[in-house]
Amino acid sequence: MMQSFFSRLLWAFILLVFQGLVFNHIHFFGYATPVIYVYILCLQPLNTSRWAWLLWGFAVGLGSDFFSETPGLGAASMTLTALCAPQLLRLFTPKDCLEDMVPGYRTLGGWKYIGYVTLLVLLQEASVMMLEVFSFFSALDMLYTYLGSSALSIVLILALERMRGNK
Amino acid sequence: MQGLLDFLKKYSYGLLFILLEGVSLLLLFRFNLYQGSVWFTSANAVSGRVLEWESDFLSYITLGERNKELMQKNLVLEQRVRALTELLDRAGHDSTYTELRQKELLADFSMVPAEVVGNSVNKHNNYLTINKGELDGVRPEMGVVCGTGVVGIVYQASSHYAIVMPLLNGKSNISCRVRGTDYFGYLRWEGGHPLYASLGDIPRHARLKEGMTVETSGFSAVFPAGLFVGKVTKVENSEDGLSYKLQVNLSTDFARLRDVCVLTTPNRVEIDSLQQKIETEK
Numbered sequence: 001m002m003q004s005f006f007s008r009l010l011w012a013f014i015l016l017v018f019q020g021l022v023f024n025h026i027h028f029f030g031y032a033t034p035v036i037y038v039y040i041l042c043l044q045p046l047n048t049s050r051w052a053w054l055l056w057g058f059a060v061g062l063g064s065d066f067f068s069e070t071p072g073l074g075a076a077s078m079t080l081t082a083l084c085a086p087q088l089l090r091l092f093t094p095k096d097c098l099e100d101m102v103p104g105y106r107t108l109g110g111w112k113y114i115g116y117v118t119l120l121v122l123l124q125e126a127s128v129m130m131l132e133v134f135s136f137f138s139a140l141d142m143l144y145t146y147l148g149s150s151a152l153s154i155v156l157i158l159a160l161e162r163m164r165g166n167k
Numbered sequence: 168m169q170g171l172l173d174f175l176k177k178y179s180y181g182l183l184f185i186l187l188e189g190v191s192l193l194l195l196f197r198f199n200l201y202q203g204s205v206w207f208t209s210a211n212a213v214s215g216r217v218l219e220w221e222s223d224f225l226s227y228i229t230l231g232e233r234n235k236e237l238m239q240k241n242l243v244l245e246q247r248v249r250a251l252t253e254l255l256d257r258a259g260h261d262s263t264y265t266e267l268r269q270k271e272l273l274a275d276f277s278m279v280p281a282e283v284v285g286n287s288v289n290k291h292n293n294y295l296t297i298n299k300g301e302l303d304g305v306r307p308e309m310g311v312v313c314g315t316g317v318v319g320i321v322y323q324a325s326s327h328y329a330i331v332m333p334l335l336n337g338k339s340n341i342s343c344r345v346r347g348t349d350y351f352g353y354l355r356w357e358g359g360h361p362l363y364a365s366l367g368d369i370p371r372h373a374r375l376k377e378g379m380t381v382e383t384s385g386f387s388a389v390f391p392a393g394l395f396v397g398k399v400t401k402v403e404n405s406e407d408g409l410s411y412k413l414q415v416n417l418s419t420d421f422a423r424l425r426d427v428c429v430l431t432t433p434n435r436v437e438i439d440s441l442q443q444k445i446e447t448e449k
Binding site: 050051054057058061062065071072073075079080083 | 192
């Protein structure tokens with residue numbers, strides 16, 4: 001369990017570093033910016049306690065704020081996503097699975113895992129956008145940003161999971 | 168205590184979420200300019216609305232007390248307005264000075280106080296009826312004054328009553344002058360407003376202006392010189408253009424006239440006997 005904890009901690013650190021140093025500077029067509037630190041929530045096993053979900057989400061979100069200089073934005077959105085993540089995972093989890101199952105292609109199945117990741121990312125992006133903009137001033141631009149960032153983030157997270165799964 | 172602990176244990180998840188989300192939002196609104204300004208604007212609007220409700224509620228509760236205070240202030244102000252209006256009225260008619268001056272001028276006259284029992288101001292030839300007559304010493308051609316100025320001349324007298332031709336009569340013709348000058352003319356009323364009459368036959372070389380006082384000239388035995396008649400409100404040319412015609416704001420308000428005094432001329436007896444002598448000789 002401790003090994004699992006430190007493993008996730010390492011992942012969190014790596015994700016935050018890459019997010020801050022690489023992905024925060026990517027703006028496809030001026031709209032899409034990938035957000036990969038959400039992947040830390042995808043690494044939480046099924047039997048993680050609910051308060052642990054929240055603490056992980058808050059900590060990783062706060063960590064991303066240090067890099068992006070938006071104190072509170074990442075923390076607030078990740079905490080909200082972490083609140084909903086256990087319920088979302090249970091939607092896709094088979095009934096006869098192990099308690100300490102870590103979601104992945106093999107454990108959930110391809111499409112279910114993609115669905116789980118998609119919902120997490122969409123929720124995270126939506127909360128970030130709402131807290132960042134606080135209005136619907138340029139709704140179309142917001143929609144492009146939302147869809148573009150979400151799509152890019154999903155693709156990257158699925159690629160990361162494929163890499164982690166092949167080890 | 169145990170209940171509290173059980174409650175906290177049961178809802179620890181939700182409370183932790185609220186705490187972490189609260190901290191995040193605090194950081195968000197505190198350290199981000201845009202979000203902070205949005206929060207400030209919204210908070211201002213909300214707190215402003217809440218304070219407005221509170222203020223409405225409090226002011227509604229204290230309505231009764233404020234009503235009493237306003238009523239009292241109203242009474243005080245009404246009294247003040249009344250006093251100021253009277254003061255203004257007196258100042259406009261110069262009545263305080265007029266009364267004193269009249270007393271001085273009429274020191275040699277004996278006066279018969281009377282009350283107006285009949286009056287009109289809306290006809291071309293108005294008359295007053297007073298409740299003193301020949302038995303009280305009233306005779307025709309005697310002058311009649313009131314506290315604020317000249318009223319008119321006794322026209323006819325019976326035993327107990329007399330008819331007075333006031334200034335508001337087309338046939339009235341009282342010799343008046345402009346105070347401070349030697350220019351005199353005849354005061355006539357041409358109908359219209361009961362507070363305005365005309366003083367004509369003022370020469371064109373006279374230097375006159377609005378606000379000057381018009382008084383009796385003393386060129387008749389009816390009124391002594393200096394009795395207040397009114398103030399000049401307009402200087403116009405006469406119809407023939409050869410003299411000035413002054414519009415005079417009369418000091419006597421004939422519509423509210425009640426108490427008057429008939430001036431019994433001290434030389435009246437001598438004048439009467441002279442007139443009788445002339446008629447006898449005719």
